[in-house]
Amino acid sequence: MNKRLGGRRGGRLVALLTAMIVVLTGLACRRAEESGPSRVEIDPSQLSSREWPELERRARGTTVNYAMWAGDEARNRYFRGPFADELRQRYGIELRIVPLGDVAEAVNKLLNEKGAGKTRGGSIDMIWINGENFGTARQGGVLWGPFADALPHIGRYADEARQRDFGTPIEGYEAPWQRAQFVMAWDTGRMAAPPADIPGLIEWIRANPGRFTYPAPPDFTGSVFLRHLLYHFGGGPEKFQQGFDEELYQRTADQVFALLRELRPALWRRGETYPANPRDADRLFVNREIDLTMSYGPAFASERIARGEYPATVRTFVFTSGTIGNYNYLAIPFNAANPTGALVVINHLMGVESLLDQSRRLGITFPLDPARLSAAERDLVAALPRGPATLTTEELASHLLPEPAVRYLERLERDWRERVLQP
Amino acid sequence: MRHGDRAKETASRRALVVIEWLGMLVVLCGAIGPLLLLAISSIAHSWFWPALLPGEWSGRAWSYVLAPVAGVGEALVTSLLIAVLVALAALSMAWPAGRLVAQRDFPGKRALLFLLLLPVLAPPLASTMGMHALFLRYGLADTLLGVVLAHLVPSVPYATMVLTGSFSRFESGLEEQARTLGASRFRVWRDVTIPAIRPGLAVAGAFAFLISWSQYLSTLIIGGGRVQTLPLSLVAFQRSGDEPIAAALSLLFLAPAVLLLLGVGRLMITVNGKDGQ
Numbered sequence: 014m015n016k017r018l019g020g021r022r023g024g025r026l027v028a029l030l031t032a033m034i035v036v037l038t039g040l041a042c043r044r045a046e047e048s049g050p051s052r053v054e055i056d057p058s059q060l061s062s063r064e065w066p067e068l069e070r071r072a073r074g075t076t077v078n079y080a081m082w083a084g085d086e087a088r089n090r091y092f093r094g095p096f097a098d099e100l101r102q103r104y105g106i107e108l109r110i111v112p113l114g115d116v117a118e119a120v121n122k123l124l125n126e127k128g129a130g131k132t133r134g135g136s137i138d139m140i141w142i143n144g145e146n147f148g149t150a151r152q153g154g155v156l157w158g159p160f161a162d163a164l165p166h167i168g169r170y171a172d173e174a175r176q177r178d179f180g181t182p183i184e185g186y187e188a189p190w191q192r193a194q195f196v197m198a199w200d201t202g203r204m205a206a207p208p209a210d211i212p213g214l215i216e217w218i219r220a221n222p223g224r225f226t227y228p229a230p231p232d233f234t235g236s237v238f239l240r241h242l243l244y245h246f247g248g249g250p251e252k253f254q255q256g257f258d259e260e261l262y263q264r265t266a267d268q269v270f271a272l273l274r275e276l277r278p279a280l281w282r283r284g285e286t287y288p289a290n291p292r293d294a295d296r297l298f299v300n301r302e303i304d305l306t307m308s309y310g311p312a313f314a315s316e317r318i319a320r321g322e323y324p325a326t327v328r329t330f331v332f333t334s335g336t337i338g339n340y341n342y343l344a345i346p347f348n349a350a351n352p353t354g355a356l357v358v359i360n361h362l363m364g365v366e367s368l369l370d371q372s373r374r375l376g377i378t379f380p381l382d383p384a385r386l387s388a389a390e391r392d393l394v395a396a397l398p399r400g401p402a403t404l405t406t407e408e409l410a411s412h413l414l415p416e417p418a419v420r421y422l423e424r425l426e427r428d429w430r431e432r433v434l435q436p
Numbered sequence: 437m438r439h440g441d442r443a444k445e446t447a448s449r450r451a452l453v454v455i456e457w458l459g460m461l462v463v464l465c466g467a468i469g470p471l472l473l474l475a476i477s478s479i480a481h482s483w484f485w486p487a488l489l490p491g492e493w494s495g496r497a498w499s500y501v502l503a504p505v506a507g508v509g510e511a512l513v514t515s516l517l518i519a520v521l522v523a524l525a526a527l528s529m530a531w532p533a534g535r536l537v538a539q540r541d542f543p544g545k546r547a548l549l550f551l552l553l554l555p556v557l558a559p560p561l562a563s564t565m566g567m568h569a570l571f572l573r574y575g576l577a578d579t580l581l582g583v584v585l586a587h588l589v590p591s592v593p594y595a596t597m598v599l600t601g602s603f604s605r606f607e608s609g610l611e612e613q614a615r616t617l618g619a620s621r622f623r624v625w626r627d628v629t630i631p632a633i634r635p636g637l638a639v640a641g642a643f644a645f646l647i648s649w650s651q652y653l654s655t656l657i658i659g660g661g662r663v664q665t666l667p668l669s670l671v672a673f674q675r676s677g678d679e680p681i682a683a684a685l686s687l688l689f690l691a692p693a694v695l696l697l698l699g700v701g702r703l704m705i706t707v708n709g710k711d712g713q
Contacts, residue, residue, distance in 0.1 A: 130572075
């Protein structure tokens with residue numbers, strides 16, 4: 014009886030397994046085939062001569078695969094929802110998001126593909142990129158271009174947005190898009206006013222032992238904090254813009270690291286440990302273990318207030334001497350299957366109209382050069398809603414410092430480990 | 437005197453029961469505590485130190501995670517599809533390998549065992565990068581099939597180990613007896629072999645499923661962003677620090693694994709009970 018029961022079960026199991034294997038293998042193969050996007054190729058050297066409407070006509074009916082960092086709810090919703098609808102209606106382009114946890118993942122993928130000789134039909138048509146990732150991608154020769162200077166909308170960006178990205182010459186291989194700038198945050202419920210500049214901050218740290226820390230470099234935010242100290246001791250950003258001067262670096266970095274070592278006992282947990290990333294630092298800030306926190310996103314505190322992660326009394330500030338900012342960019346991979354469609358989408362994202370929409374929905378800092386806007390456009394920018402903790406576009410723009418060349422950044426990050434973390 | 441002894445005995449027995457229940461409670465807290473914390477943080481709006489519970493609640497995380505725009509449903513289906521395919525493929529590879537290792541003696545058996553287990557020892561990053569280069573050449577990169585193959589690498593060794601155990605306890609004489617009594621090969625397979633190793637099959641299949649279910653790196657590299665599984669979305673939100681959404685995704689991520697464990701546990705218990713009869 015039992016034996017028969019077991020037998021029948023076994024039979025059913027076998028039938029079920031066989032059916033599943035057949036169905037699932039079929040599904041797997043079908044899904045694998047789906048990934049071949051439509052192919053519209055174009056030669057970058059002919060770009061400038063080509064009429065833009067003709068390009069838009071050719072891009073109609075194609076699919077653009079956009080690889081972007083996908084850790085932000087508002088951005089995910091916007092690009093999969095209203096923005097994708099807009100592209101469909103206006104250009105007949107289907108936008109497909111390739112979500113990334115980290116942009117370096119996509120750059121590594123492209124480098125691998127280049128190594129394996131996959132030079133056509135790649136699965137990414139455009140990518141959100143900047144700084145070190147752009148440097149790596151350029152060095153590896155995995156970007157398509159030059160294309161940026163042929164885009165109709167590029168003229169509205171300040172010249173510096175088109176020249177260097179962390180010291181790497183852009184040369185038309187990425188198009189400027191949004192702007193980021195370092196800000197610090199404090200809670201008005203705990204502290205009346207924050208320090209005004211770097212010397213003030215240093216004084217404040219000494220006077221309030223245990224109430225300050227910064228994310229451990231090479232974390233991006235901790236690293237930009239070090240760069241502010243570099244500018245402070247080096248007399249401003251100018252000398253650090255091009256190439257790498259070993260002597261200048263040594264002289265300035267000695268002062269930076271001497272200060273950081275001296276401040277260590279006054280830091281959170283006496284500087285024996287540091288938060289690994291801004292997220293951990295945020296948690297310390299919210300839990301009232303530290304009184305100041307920092308970010309690369311000028312609107313970060315407003316977003317966190319809206320999400321209930323920060324008390325409504327938090328505000329942001331910049332140093333009177335300015336804070337470092339950079340642009341982030343859109344680039345096209347060397348093996349993109351649909352560069353034509355990518356060009357149309359990138360140019361659209363850089364337009365005044367779309368940027369205003371992005372500012373309204375995502376709270377991004379309006380990135381275009383005010384001097385290149387019409388009076389009516391400037392009014393629209395001034396009227397943009399701003400979170401309770403976000404500084405105005407003018408305040409940010411008038412305190413903007415450029416990034417140093419990428420070599421300074423790399424050396425600071427590496428030497429911090431040896432000279433501050435474990436001296 | 438005797439009465440006192442009995443009282444003492446019941447008292448100590450009672451104490452023992454209390455200790456047992458306390459122990460059980462600790463285990464339960466350990467198991468349920470983190471889940472509860474995840475559930476709370478997935479609906480927390482403002483949760484500031486030193487408050488024990490969130491000051492406000494919000495359905496934001498769940499309304500995003502469950503919205504079609506988040507793509508979580510698709511990721512869930514993709515994850516399931518991959519994990520089931522991996523489990524089936526791993527079983528069909530581990531079956532003959534496990535049987536061979538368990539029931540036959542041959543020169544180089546130890547070396548073969550070592551080779552079978554090697555994928556578990558090799559650093560996943562190195563082997564995945566190598567696989568990626570190979571898969572690019574054969575057009576398997578960026579495809580679901582490629583991801584399934586990549587997940588098989590860490591799954592097959594475990595499945596093989598489990599089935600080796602099952603087959604080493606399996607009396608293969610039973611198969612011969614059934615054949616002698618006139619059963620067809622298929623019938624022997626269905627009525628003798630499978631019922632005998634069913635607990636092993638269930639455990640090996642569940643192992644392979646769970647290993648595939650929790651893969652991140654190999655999906656990322658081989659899938660190239662085109663094959664979106666649940667761990668990929670989960671990691672993106674964990675890194676960005678959006679805790680409610682990360683918590684909601686973690687719970688969704690846990691659910692199938694818990695269901696599977698419950699299912700496998702039941703299957704094992706039924707089979708053991710039957711064996712006892």
